[in-house]
Amino acid sequence: MLTLRVRSTTFEAEGILSFELVDPAGAELPAFEPGAHIDVHVPGGLTRRYSLCDPPWQRYHYRIAVLDVPGGRGGSRAMHEHVHAGDLIEVSEPRNFFPLASESGHAVLLAGGIGITPILAMMEQLKRLDHSFELHYCTQTPERTAFAGRMGQDTAAGRAHLHHDGGDWRKGLDMASLLREYRPGTHLYFCGPAGFMKAVKDASGHWPPDTVHFEYFGADPDVPTRAMPASGCDVVLKRSGNTIHVDPSQSILQAVRDAGVACESSCEAGMCGTCKVRYLSGSPEHTDFVLSDEERREFVLICCARVAEGPLVLDL
Ligand code: FES
Structure with a gap:
């Protein structure tokens, strides 16, 4: 467990704040790989998982971004309302269940909304390695698009694409067309809300399983779970x-x-x-x-x- 200082909070987009976390004594933080997350002990006793979204070679801070989810389970609300610059906060060491599988071949990065956070760290790493990639970032509106500035050069270079769908992902990026053709050596990475995840999964169902990598934010609300009998x-x-x-x-x-x-x-x-x-x-x-x-x-x-x-x- 690490106790870190919140050095700054930043408004990144409508409903999204980022938190820059540092060691209180200025020490280097444990290393992490693109796709990694930390578990944050949120005020009120909740623990929430947030992906690290800054480049992994920057060792003196972690950055997480939190979407304030209306009607959510309280973790994001507590982060927005009760965590301020100067506060101390407990977090786990970074863990990674969503690593880059291969640093050769082409990478297709797909992000929906706040799912951009692990994808951003991946993009930074791929750029640093001069690795071939394309990013498709789907959000509702420009106002709800966090970190767009960080991909300005890549947008101009034609390898990052922003898609705004007004809240209905079916009106945004055409996943079926994008993923129709599987090119050997290509890996697909995606993260986003449940409807987005399902759309990408459906569109990539014919890709070899070991080339498709994804991370959910948490339990998929579309997957119904049977209540266990009261007797267990x-x-x-x-x-x-x-x-x-x-x-x-x-x-x-x-x-x-x-x-x-x-x-x-x-x-x-x-x-x-x-x-x-x-x-x-x-x-x-x-x-x-x-x-x-x-x-x-x-x-x-x-x-x-x-x-x-x-x-x-x-x-x-
Ligand atoms: S411990 Fe990770 S899937 Fe069960």
Whole structure:
């Protein structure tokens, strides 16, 4: 955990503030890679994940940008209302579940709204390496477009493109046309709100899976999740034959750990795949952002999955 000083806050666009965070004694901060994020302990006891959006080789500050989400769960509101220049704030060390996969070939970077934050750091890195890329940045209006100034030269050079859709992404960038042709060696990176993510996923469904990289902000509100029965549910650990009860307030991962079985995890939000376990019978309800349909027939991410039909027998 790091305690950092908020050196400045900046109005970046309508509803978007950025926060520049530094070590209180002016020390270098832990290194990070493009696509990385920090977990911020927000006033009021919430923890929120924000991507680092400045170039990764700048080691004396982190910059995060926060969209004030009307009707959100309170984290962004608290950041806007209660975090000011001069404050101290606790953050995790940077972690990266959205790395650049390859520094050769062409990169297509797609950002929707505040999803520009990890993409910006990627763009800076690719520019520094003189790597071929194109950026498409979709926002509602020019007024709601953060960091447009940082891509001015790239816009002029024809490798960064701004698309304004007035709030309906279907009226903006034509994803299907953009992604219709897969060119070998190309990698696709995208981040944005749920409707944008679905549009890009649908348009890139024919791309080789290992060339498509994305990051959600958090739980996808379009993915309905089944409420766990008030009594919880059971999973069976195949290797010991033990049955473990999963309380409604727990993840399967927590219940398995509480039973003394070691399991690796990292994001604990269905985004990294570290907690992947094979299952042998039963039906999980998958809520992750990582597994393909084919993988879901065999594996489950136990940090976020629930039991749709039991008993769920895990190869543990
Ligand atoms: S720990 Fe990251 S997907 Fe489960």
